[in-house]
Amino acid sequence: MRVRVLVADDDRVTLRFLRSLFEREGWQVLVAEDGDHALQLAREHRPDVVVSDLVMPYRDGFDVLRAFKRDPELRSIPVILLTMKDREEDVVRGLEAGAEDYVVKPFHARELVARIRKRLRPPAPPGRSNPPERSL
Secondary structure, eight states: OOOEEEEEOSOHHHHHHHHHHHHHTTOEEEEESSHHHHHHHHHHHOOSEEEEOSOOSSSOHHHHHHHHHHOTTTTTSOEEEEESOOOHHHHHHHHHTTOSEEEESSOOHHHHHHHHHHHHSOOOOTTOOOOOOOOO
């Protein structure tokens, strides 16, 4: 199964970079330049994970996150917030609102991919750890 990642960010340079990064991983990438479009794409395509900026037009990342967590069809999709907002209050607000992770820009590409991969793996049964990933 091919991983489907939805990226929501209003910065076109960031979108191009993330699309290229994720496509090199073999992932299908859906792109939204605002929060409304992100929700529309999520409902149509059911991504495996969402990477969303906080500062976007029409609907910010916090609104997108809340909409995901309220929607029974979308609530199980992991949302990773990727933003320049690095204040402790923003990080705590994002995590308490249900984000699976919070990554501050600028970020390390390999670290972001590793954080996404971690969210894609099914949790291990109680008392067992996930097997180590194989190197290709």
